[in-house]
Amino acid sequence: MKLKAVQDYYPEELSYCYGCGKLNEHGHQIKSFWDGEETIARFTPKEYHTAIPGYVYGGLIASLIDCHGTGTAALASYRAADREPGTQPPFRFVTASLQVDYLKPTPLTAELELRGKIVEIKGRKVVSEITVSANGEITARGKVVAVQVPENFIKNTINE
């Protein structure tokens, strides 16, 4: 049985995010899992995700950090509530703020590994730190402040 990512448990109507929605056929469809006390996601950029030739453009790195950050927030919330993803009600987060430090150019040739650490869970807010590595070397470091989507916002949006 293939291990499910937290994004596989997002409600269907919230599964269209370009970065991580399993139903967005144009998008990146990133998948976030636990790996011990950290979270992990992997992504292989396409050839055209370039900045300076040979290197990944910063916007993709920001996108991956953003979506792995909201995925990490959801994973952390289920664990904090002592619930499994898939139990009700679902946890689904959006980003309040995003900080990315580009430490060195990220080579375009490699699979990227994102690792997340929970910094803080406070009410509806989860703060995580995310690293991006290529060939085992950290090339970018991010911080994501994620906020749980209000249930009435979801209902109003879907019923519009």
Next chain:
Amino acid sequence: MKLKAVQDYYPEELSYCYGCGKLNEHGHQIKSFWDGEETIARFTPKEYHTAIPGYVYGGLIASLIDCHGTGTAALASYRAADREPGTQPPFRFVTASLQVDYLKPTPLTAELELRGKIVEIKGRKVVSEITVSANGEITARGKVVAVQVPENFIKNTINE
């Protein structure tokens, strides 16, 4: 005569960025111009650039801020040097760090307007503040620290 954006003056070998390269057919090809003391760029998201249904995903907003920030840095450097874009040597920047605050959901239905203000020019570093507006309302605010690409880095990369 159509006004050229600063990205139209980037050297050909540095015009493949997914966010702003005029030669990246898959990319966003954003164009940054002066508008008085501010810089401006416009972008209309595609339907699939969604987060929560009806709203733009944060990674796109981060990408647009990032590339308009490096474009703003190039524009500011030409102006500071009292040179026109297109004169040699070219100014081309990459992002050292990026901060984005998502103030409210950005509707997917509208053309987005990005406005940049120069905060600091110091040596090879340019700091700018960028806002993102939809329907005349600011929905996100960013800060970009851009650093000029070293000329030897470009030569080494292109000749690899």
